[in-house]
Amino acid sequence: MAHGKETPRQKMIGMMYLVLTALLALNVSKDVLDAFVIVDEGLTKTTKNFVEKNQSIYKEFEQKAIENPQKVTKWKDYALEVKKRSDQLYDYMQQLKFEIVRKSDGENPEAIKDGQILGMKLKAKDNLDIPAQIMVGDNNNGKGVGLKANIKDYREFLIGLIADNAPTIKESLNKDLDTSDPPVADGVIHTWVSEHFEHLPLIAVITILSSLQSNIRNAESDVLRYLYSQIDASAFKFNQLEAIVLPKSNYVIRGDSYEARLFIAAFDTTQPPRILIGSYDKKVLPDGTIDYVMKGSYDSISTFEKGQGVYKVGAGTIGDRKWGGLIVLKSPTGGADIKKPFEASYTVAEPSATVSPLKMNVFYLGVDNPVEIAASGTAADKIIPQISQGSIKRVGPSYIVNPARIGNALITVFADQGNGQRKNMGTKEFRVKALPDPVAKVAGQKGGVIAKNILSAQTMVVAELEGSDFQAPFRITSFTVSITQSGFAKEETSNNDQITAAQKDLIRSISRGQRIYFQDIRAIGPDGSTRNIGTIDFKIN
Numbered sequence: 001m002a003h004g005k006e007t008p009r010q011k012m013i014g015m016m017y018l019v020l021t022a023l024l025a026l027n028v029s030k031d032v033l034d035a036f037v038i039v040d041e042g043l044t045k046t047t048k049n050f051v052e053k054n055q056s057i058y059k060e061f062e063q064k065a066i067e068n069p070q071k072v073t074k075w076k077d078y079a080l081e082v083k084k085r086s087d088q089l090y091d092y093m094q095q096l097k098f099e100i101v102r103k104s105d106g107e108n109p110e111a112i113k114d115g116q117i118l119g120m121k122l123k124a125k126d127n128l129d130i131p132a133q134i135m136v137g138d139n140n141n142g143k144g145v146g147l148k149a150n151i152k153d154y155r156e157f158l159i160g161l162i163a164d165n166a167p168t169i170k171e172s173l174n175k176d177l178d179t180s181d182p183p184v185a186d187g188v189i190h191t192w193v194s195e196h197f198e199h200l201p202l203i204a205v206i207t208i209l210s211s212l213q214s215n216i217r218n219a220e221s222d223v224l225r226y227l228y229s230q231i232d233a234s235a236f237k238f239n240q241l242e243a244i245v246l247p248k249s250n251y252v253i254r255g256d257s258y259e260a261r262l263f264i265a266a267f268d269t270t271q272p273p274r275i276l277i278g279s280y281d282k283k284v285l286p287d288g289t290i291d292y293v294m295k296g297s298y299d300s301i302s303t304f305e306k307g308q309g310v311y312k313v314g315a316g317t318i319g320d321r322k323w324g325g326l327i328v329l330k331s332p333t334g335g336a337d338i339k340k341p342f343e344a345s346y347t348v349a350e351p352s353a354t355v356s357p358l359k360m361n362v363f364y365l366g367v368d369n370p371v372e373i374a375a376s377g378t379a380a381d382k383i384i385p386q387i388s389q390g391s392i393k394r395v396g397p398s399y400i401v402n403p404a405r406i407g408n409a410l411i412t413v414f415a416d417q418g419n420g421q422r423k424n425m426g427t428k429e430f431r432v433k434a435l436p437d438p439v440a441k442v443a444g445q446k447g448g449v450i451a452k453n454i455l456s457a458q459t460m461v462v463a464e465l466e467g468s469d470f471q472a473p474f475r476i477t478s479f480t481v482s483i484t485q486s487g488f489a490k491e492e493t494s495n496n497d498q499i500t501a502a503q504k505d506l507i508r509s510i511s512r513g514q515r516i517y518f519q520d521i522r523a524i525g526p527d528g529s530t531r532n533i534g535t536i537d538f539k540i541n
Contacts, residue, residue: 033126036203037119043210044116050217057224058083064231069288075227078161082227086220089154093209093216096134096143104130104202117206124202131205135197144193148179151212155179158223169226176215243327243342246308258315258346262301263308264327274328275301275309280341292326292339315348353413353425355385358398360469362431363390363409366527367472369401371411375425378415384422386412389432403432438463438474440521440533447537455516455538456507460497463523463533472526479521481506483514493520514540 061079065072097117101109104124111121124130135144155177162169181191196208247260262275278298283291301309309327324343331338357363358370371392373385385392388410390403403409409430414422439446443458463474476497483490483506492502499507510516518536525531 033201033203034120036125036201036207037122040117040119040203040207040210043207043214047210047214047217050214050221054083054217054221054224057221057228060228067290072231075231079224079227082158082161082220082223085154085157086216089150090213090216092150093147093213096147097206097209099143100131100134100202100205103134119203119206122203122206127202128199131200131202132198135205136193140191140193142193142197144197148192151177152179154216155219158219161223162226166226169222172222173219176219243340245342245344247344247346256315257312258321258348259310259312260344260346261305261308261310262327262342264329264340272304273309275311275325276328277301277311277323277325280324280326282341291336292341294326298325315346318348321346321348353383353428355411355413355428357430362433363401363403364433364435364470364472365403365406366435366525367470369403370395371399371401372397373399373411373413375413375415378425382416384414384416386414388412401430406432406434408432434527434529435465435470435472435525436468437531437533438465438472438523438525440476440479440518440523440536442518442536442538445536445538448539449541450538452507452510452512452540455540456504459499461494461499461518461521461536462497463521474523474525474531477522477524477530480519482517482519483510485509485514510540512540516540 058079061072061076065076094115098112101111101117101122104127105111105122109121109123111118111123113121119125132142134142135147136142137145155173158173158177159170162173179192182195197205200208243262243264245260245262247258264273276294276298277300278294279296280292280294283293285291301311303310303312311323322343322345324341327340327342329338329340353373353375356372356374358372360369363369373383374380375383380397385399387401387403389405389407390401390409392399392401392411394400401409401411409432410427411430412427413425415425417423441462441464443450443454461476461479463476465472465474478493478495479497480491480493481499481503490506492500492506494500494503507516516538518538519534521533521535523531523533
């Protein structure tokens with residue numbers, strides 16, 4: 001095992017090797033073999049996550065190369081070569097797994113489906129001979145020798161891409177892709193190949209190959225992040241330049257002013273940009289790069305606050321307004337200016353009222369629905385809301401709506417203009433719905449595997465409303481506990497949320513591997529409706 005600080009993933013893999021070593025002197029039980037299947041599935045998921053993350057970095061390389069091919073092409077080419085060699089080595093390991101499975105289970109095994117190995121479908125999980133025949137060989141000339149050489153070549157290729165000023169990455173690659181032989185123990189000499197593939201159950205060898213594949217994708221990820229960081233290493237100290245438009249509001253009342261702030265993200269205060277307002281043309285230069293040129297008459301921003309240009313223009317006639325321009329920043333390398341186009345829009349409108357739900361876009365029965373209400377040109381204490389059904393009342397700076405029935409509710413906002421006069425500022429319609437069904441839980445679980453002692457210690461079934469901003473109280477009113485024992489179904493019912501003594505007796509009577517069901521679970525919600533919220537299916541561990 002590697003020395004020094006290890007990641008949790010590396011510690012897990014190291015522990016796996018210790019378990020494998022211990023198995024050499026044991027008759028491997030089915031449970032242990034199945035445990036390797038679980039480890040293999042976990043490694044496969046981890047590898048899939050690496051692939052998805054790596055793919056997003058490749059897309060970033062493509063985008064950067066479009067924006068500035070002269071600066072990015074070299075690093076993108078390195079990245080694509082990393083992808084090519086990573087895929088080749090990963091696919092080679094996958095083919096080795098397929099070969100081992102087909103040698104043990106036949107040419108058309110159930111365990112191979114859609115390019116993946118289904119561990120639970122393997123018929124010869126405990127076979128000790130076939131993996132060694134293929135990977136070690138009769139005279140240490142098996143395919144494991146070629147695999148070791150390929151990993152070594154891959155490791156040296158990746159390390160060759162890393163500069164000497166990044167020793168941490170090189171150390172990580174050496175650890176993840178280590179192919180050195182283990183030290184002599186008790187006078188016994190092992191090679192890297194024999195350590196990984198000899199005297200081990202077939203499912204263990206499959207798991208080890210999955211671990212090596214995960215290491216490949218992890219190393220690929222480390223090198224990609226390094227290569228991407230080199231794109232701007234000699235230029236800007238931030239990794240993106242993006243034109244940002246931050247208006248105070250996109251909704252402007254006639255007679256007021258529209259105001260927006262424009263800036264470059266990660267802005268360098270020692271080098272303020274030029275902000276040009278007007279129309280521009282996009283041009284493709286002979287070298288393939290993109291340039292932008294202002295056309296016709298245009299304005300420039302002269303007001304800056306903390307590096308942000310301030311654009312302010314009066315709001316005249318009602319309607320939509322579009323505007324845009326270029327943000328120009330001098331290149332730190334002395335090359336051509338960096339130009340970022342931007343576009344924005346705003347609307348000039350008549351005075352109106354706004355009713356904004358604070359939690360959901362609908363109202364729910366039986367719970368408080370908070371909303372914020374504002375009316376243009378009207379102080380908060382002069383706003384008078386009315387609702388077509390249910391009630392609405394002010395609580396602090398907001399309002400609470402309690403609808404009376406399912407359907408629609410209209411909120412009309414009036415402005416108190418004094419002398420008993422009110423002005424209608426607008427109406428907004430909302431849907432009114434019943435709360436969604438809650439989820440029944442025991443011991444915080446909705447089902448699955450549970451230890452018998454944990455289940456025996458529980459006293460009640462609870463109903464929780466998941467995926468909602470509301471913490472609505474649902475109360476369990478009844479449920480039935482059911483088991484099958486000696487071929488006969490047994491069940492006991494509770495008429496509240498408590499687990500009865502008879503139900504506890506059923507729980508205590510079941511054995512490991514059996515299933516127990518909490519079914520016909522009913523709950524009453526804050527709106528008074530009773531819901532059947534389904535079944536909890538537990539398997540006793």
